[in-house]
Amino acid sequence: MKKVYVLDTNVLLQDPRAIYMFEDNEIVIPAVALEELDSKKRNMDEIGRNARYVSRLIDQFRTKGKLHDGVPLENGGVLRVELNHKSFVRLQDIFIEATNDNRILAVALNLQQEEHTKPSPRPVILVSKDALMRVKADALGVQAEDFLSDRVVQYSKSYSGCLELKVAKTKIDQYYATGRLSIDELKQAAALKGKSFFPHQFLILKDELGSPASAVGKINADVSQLERLKCQDDPIWGVKARNVQQRMALELLMRDDIPLVTLTGKAGTGKTLLTIAAGLCKTEDEQQYQKLLVARPIVPMGKDIGYLPGEKEEKLKPWMQPIYDNLEYLFHTKKPGDLDRILAGMGSIEVEALTYIRGRSIPEQFIIIDEAQNLTKHEVKTIVTRVGEGSKIVLMGDPEQIDHPYLDEESNGLTYLVEKFKDQPLSGHIRLEKGERSPLAQLAAQIL
Known part of the structure; x- marks a missing residue:
């Protein structure tokens, strides 16, 4: 039996090609979802890009017929923009505020009521990434599902x-x-x-x-x-593997024939320190690469502190402080300003924000992408396709600690990259299990 799927706006913002994921069923996009897409399309981020993509995609379907009547999809389904089932009467006594979410719920509920009047009613299913939206739908007697195709x-x-x-x-x-x-x-x-x-x-x-x-x-x-293993059990820039997974990580990091390395693990497992140590060894000691480039996404944990004063380097300093902490440990700096003088003298270490990576081609560099679990699939693709001839890229992070509002441990770019590249001879991956930062950090990672 064919079904009717009512899509919440967040589904389209998460995956702009979501309308193709429901086989030969009918896809309904409430008019209020178009309004929400319009409010997001000017954003200069992944959400804005997806909103613009969905807008252009829906616009292309206008050539096939009237969107409010329904237009055929390539997979046999039907796409329809719903204009006639927006009445809020059935919900106004339960959910007083006519918010956008409640208006989408009203569309699903009214469509369900209409289907029940037909001889062969089709199931009406609300698809949303919002857990509370699914809870409210269930309270109204409307079947609701999470969108799982992006996982x-x-x-x-x-x-x-x-x-x-x-x-x-x-x-x-x-x-x-x-x-x-x-x-x-x-x-x-x-x-x-x-x-x-x-x-x-x-x-x-x-x-x-x-x-x-x-x-x-x-x-x-x-x-x-x-x-x-080819990598010997000797210290690299003063860092020595403390467990078997760390030794495996160093094997991947020190091998020039593996240009893509992914590392995952809980906080304190040594991902960043091992990678920077290997990068310094390859760049400064062996001179296999011309430069060490370290970058991380600008995604805050908790409430953002807003705009920061100063030049680009001063603005990036708070975001890149975890990188500087590891560099201070490796260079054994003791006084404030020592690290800045060392980095200025070396000239081969660049700390950058991922904001500026689009359009670049990065040859003969050891590239480190920290906190990659906060990247979307599209952003990961953009980053990896920047890698030029003779470069090595390392992406690392903890998929259980995600600060991005639209990602989880099953849909983030790092998990996606690991699964897609696991059978490729150009890549290697290891999950670090044991924390080595301190007994307290290891205990906190386990029980909190």
Whole structure:
């Protein structure tokens, strides 16, 4: 049976192509949603871009017929702009204020009442990203759903970059003796239970009989064999891996044949410090790259403090302070101003806001994108497509700590990038599990 889906404005702002996600059913856009789109279209951000995209998309459908009568979609569905079911009479005694949300609810409720008068009524479903909107719809007896097509995968079930396998001890001994194991041998020796291997995935081999014997390796780019880690367990700019996941992260960061690296993990797991240390080593010591570029999105936690005075560098200082904290630790600065003098003398370290990255081409640089969980899918695409010849880019963040109002741990750009690139030989990923900042930080990450 075909259905009628009434779309809330936030669905269109989240995914401007959402109208194509409902197969051959009827899609209804309330007139008030067009008003809300119009109020957002001047924004110079992702929301404004999506509002303008949806506006142009709907405008193109005018050539196919009258929007208020319904126009056909390519997938067999029908798109309609609803003008005639906006009466607020049925809601005015329950929700007194005629807000935009309540007006959209009224459209869904009135459409449902009309369908019930037909011999074969179609289900009317309100689709909204707003949890309270869905709650109010349910109270009115209108079926409501979240828009799930923008979600990639639950973070807890997402690709971690590391897999533990139980094998015979003879295989572990063979790995230590030869430095490699073929993937075909591993598939025969381990009970995979439907799990797949990916390029640059790390494996922890453990004895199936329970002895202390174990080994760590990384699958090569063509997923043909397991190899030893090339990165030695030596300090890099004074930073040494404290656990096995951090050692895996350094392996990915120090490998020049892996131009895209993604790191996820809770606060205090060492993502930023390890990455900056590796970037300094590659830029200053090995001179593999001409410059170290560090950037992060301008998304505040909590209420924004408003406009900041001064030049660009002064405006960026509060946003980039976490980066400077790590640089101060690595350079062992003790007095105020020491870091500024060091960075001015080196000239190869650039700290930038992602606001200015569009249109750039960035060759031969070690690029670090911090707090990437606050990026949308479109923004991640924009950033990664800026990477020029000979550059390496590292995106890191904690999908469980998102400050962006329209993203969650299942729909953010970082999770999207990890899942889309996990089977590509040019990328590597690892999820850091153990916090190393302090016992208090680790406890807070676990229980709060």
